[in-house]
Amino acid sequence: xxxxxxxxxxxxxxxxxxxxxxxxxxxxxxxxxxxxxxxxxxxxxxxxxxxxxxxxxxxxxxxxxxxxxxxxxxxxxxxxxxxxxxxxxxxxxxxxxxxxxxxxxxxxxxxxxxxxxxxxxxxxxxxxxxxxxxxxxxxxxxxxxxxxxxxxxxxxxxxxxxxxxxxxxxxxxxxxxxxxxxxxxxxxxxxxxxxxxxxxxxxxxxxxxxxxxxxxxxxxxxxxxxxxxxxxxxxxxxxxxxxxxxxxxxxxxxxxxxxxxxxxxx
Amino acid sequence: xxxxxxxxxxxxxxxxxxxxxxxxxxxxxxxxxxxxxxxxxxxxxxxxxxxxxxxxxxxxxxxxxxxxxxxxxxxxxxxxxxxxxxxxxxxxxxxxxxxxxxxxxxxxxxxxxxxxxxxxxxxxxxxxxxxxxxxxxxxxxxxxxxxxxxxxxxxxxxxxxxxxxxxxxxxxxxxxxxxxxxxxxxxxxxxxxxxxxxxxxxxxxxxxxxxxxxxxxxxxxxxxxxxxxxxxxxxxxxxxxxxxxxxxxxxxxxxxxxxxxxxxxxx
Ligand SMILES: Nc1ncnc2c1ncn2[C@@H]1O[C@H](COP(=O)(O)OP(=O)(O)O)[C@@H](O)[C@H]1O
Ligand SMILES: [Mg+2]
Numbered sequence: 065x066x067x068x069x070x071x072x073x074x075x076x077x078x079x080x081x082x083x084x085x086x087x088x089x090x091x092x093x094x095x096x097x098x099x100x101x102x103x104x105x106x107x108x109x110x111x112x113x114x115x116x117x118x119x120x121x122x123x124x125x126x127x128x129x130x131x132x133x134x135x136x137x138x139x140x141x142x143x144x145x146x147x148x149x150x151x152x153x154x155x156x157x158x159x160x161x162x163x164x165x166x167x168x169x170x171x172x173x174x175x176x177x178x179x180x181x182x183x184x185x186x187x188x189x190x191x192x193x194x195x196x197x198x199x200x201x202x203x204x205x206x207x208x209x210x211x212x213x214x215x216x217x218x219x220x221x222x223x224x225x226x227x228x229x230x231x232x233x234x235x236x237x238x239x240x241x242x243x244x245x246x247x248x249x250x251x252x253x254x255x256x257x258x259x260x261x262x263x264x265x266x267x268x269x270x271x272x273x274x275x276x277x278x279x280x281x282x283x284x285x286x287x288x289x290x291x292x293x294x295x296x297x298x299x300x301x302x303x304x305x306x307x308x309x310x311x312x313x314x315x316x317x318x319x320x321x322x323x324x325x326x327x328x329x330x
Numbered sequence: 331x332x333x334x335x336x337x338x339x340x341x342x343x344x345x346x347x348x349x350x351x352x353x354x355x356x357x358x359x360x361x362x363x364x365x366x367x368x369x370x371x372x373x374x375x376x377x378x379x380x381x382x383x384x385x386x387x388x389x390x391x392x393x394x395x396x397x398x399x400x401x402x403x404x405x406x407x408x409x410x411x412x413x414x415x416x417x418x419x420x421x422x423x424x425x426x427x428x429x430x431x432x433x434x435x436x437x438x439x440x441x442x443x444x445x446x447x448x449x450x451x452x453x454x455x456x457x458x459x460x461x462x463x464x465x466x467x468x469x470x471x472x473x474x475x476x477x478x479x480x481x482x483x484x485x486x487x488x489x490x491x492x493x494x495x496x497x498x499x500x501x502x503x504x505x506x507x508x509x510x511x512x513x514x515x516x517x518x519x520x521x522x523x524x525x526x527x528x529x530x531x532x533x534x535x536x537x538x539x540x541x542x543x544x545x546x547x548x549x550x551x552x553x554x555x556x557x558x559x560x561x562x563x564x565x566x567x568x569x570x571x572x573x574x575x576x577x578x579x580x581x582x583x584x585x586x587x588x589x590x591x592x593x594x595x596x597x
Contacts, residue, residue, distance in 0.1 A: 146490055168491045172509040172586040181505065182495040213586050233495070 096158025096236035097121030103152035114294035130290030158236030406465025476518030480511025
């Protein structure tokens with residue numbers, strides 16, 4: 065069963081994220097949320113999600129931290145409506161922007177054409193969609209790449225473009241599935257700081273999927289710890305130090321305390 | 331944005347082209363020498379110079395026959411592309427159609443077209459139509475199969491993404507499947523154009539009153555082997571030009587695939 069909340073999701077359903085003019089959705093941001101209640105899912109009789117509940121709202125960043133194969137991407141796909149759950153509820157208000165593990169950038173389209181694709185598919189005028197996307201290129205640090213093709217960009221730059229693409233679908237709530245998992249560690253660190261910075265500018269709610277303990281502590285306001293499959297939420301941890309200056313977290317003593325606590329719990 | 335061919339890349343392509351050209355020049359030279367030295371009669375093996383002469387002196391006639399052949403080839407190839415797109419999209423959209431047609435398509439390729447051609451002439455007469463049909467029979471298949479593969483191999487994650495952003499079937503084709511299948515299409519088209527002109531010529535051979543095939547038949551009947559070879563050379567030259575054109579078009583249209591090994595910029 066599924067429940068919906070608020071007018072924003074009417075017609076959108078769980079078939080996927082709904083495309084709305086970016087300007088509209090950004091103003092409606094504060095009421096947006098996603099909630100999963102006791103979501104269960106098996107593949108071929110093998111239980112993967114065994115009653116997972118979680119919530120993200122407002123402009124918080126919430127991490128779902130769990131080992132590879134525990135069903136994090138499966139949960140994402142259920143939330144976006146790509147696959148059905150066997151049981152439990154998904155509730156959400158607002159539109160969901162979804163950034164996959166892998167870059168969803170078409171190699172035959174420029175970065176501008178790629179990030180505006182959802183709007184074009186939704187029937188928007190190309191020039192209007194581009195005008196809307198334009199200012200964010202600078203904000204997200206990819207100005208000058210508008211007319212480049214994906215293969216001309218580095219992995220980190222492609223991630224930024226993917227993030228922009230998801231953000232243009234919805235500036236309310238974003239699901240990021242291991243956004244930096246495929247990057248080298250130096251680029252990953254740079255991109256984490258970039259995300260903190262961008263997040264502060266646009267104030268969107270983020271549900272971040274990761275298997276990296278340090279990434280979860282660095283970026284999150286709250287962390288859900290997932291067990292191995294069949295997985296449930298094993299623990300929920302509030303991360304409340306340097307909440308407004310997350311980039312300073314990495315070198316503070318609290319960081320180690322949180323890390324120890326999470327590692328003990330896993 | 332155009333294909334970025336770096337200078338050295340371009341130079342290498344020219345250098346690579348030198349090898350077959352040099353081979354052909356050498357073979358022609360040896361051929362000419364042997365024919366002259368051994369005094370081989372022209373009705374058995376004409377010298378390359380005699381063939382060139384025949385081509386020049388008979389150019390008006392060859393050109394008018396060539397026009398008919400080129401017409402058949404052009405219409406046949408265009409129809410092949412159109413039908414291939416239609417059938418490939420049908421098979422891609424309806425698994426039942428795919429299961430029904432795909433094996434039949436392959437089976438149809440084992441039927442000897444040369445044997446079918448006389449029947450087509452009985453049905454369609456001596457005009458251009460049976461020739462066009464034969465060109466389609468030969469050229470449709472490689473294009474259709476490569477397009478079908480191109481559609482079928484579209485990345486599942488991209489299909490999910492398009493589903494997520496609520497794209498219609500037509501939009502999926504326009505923005506995803508067709509661009510993705512274009513390199514496959516050009517690979518099939520390249521194979522198809524290598525036999526396009528030949529197919530038209532063979533069809534003319536089996537009955538008709540104009541075309542390079544008819545010209546060849548008449549040259550053969552009067553033992554004018556020099557003109558016969560001139561016609562063969564023309565078929566080869568036109569086919570090579572077609573292949574080169576397809577290559578050129580492929581590089582322009584599939585610009586985004588070129589330049590492998592170019593590193594990323596930024597970061
Ligand atoms: N479509 C599917 N069919 C069968 N098994 C699947 C499917 N998708 C995922 N799984 C299985 O479910 C488990 C969780 O996968 P996934 O959600 O991708 O994990 P994670 O993203 O946490 O690494 C894995 O064991 C995987 O093999
Ligand atoms: Mg995953």
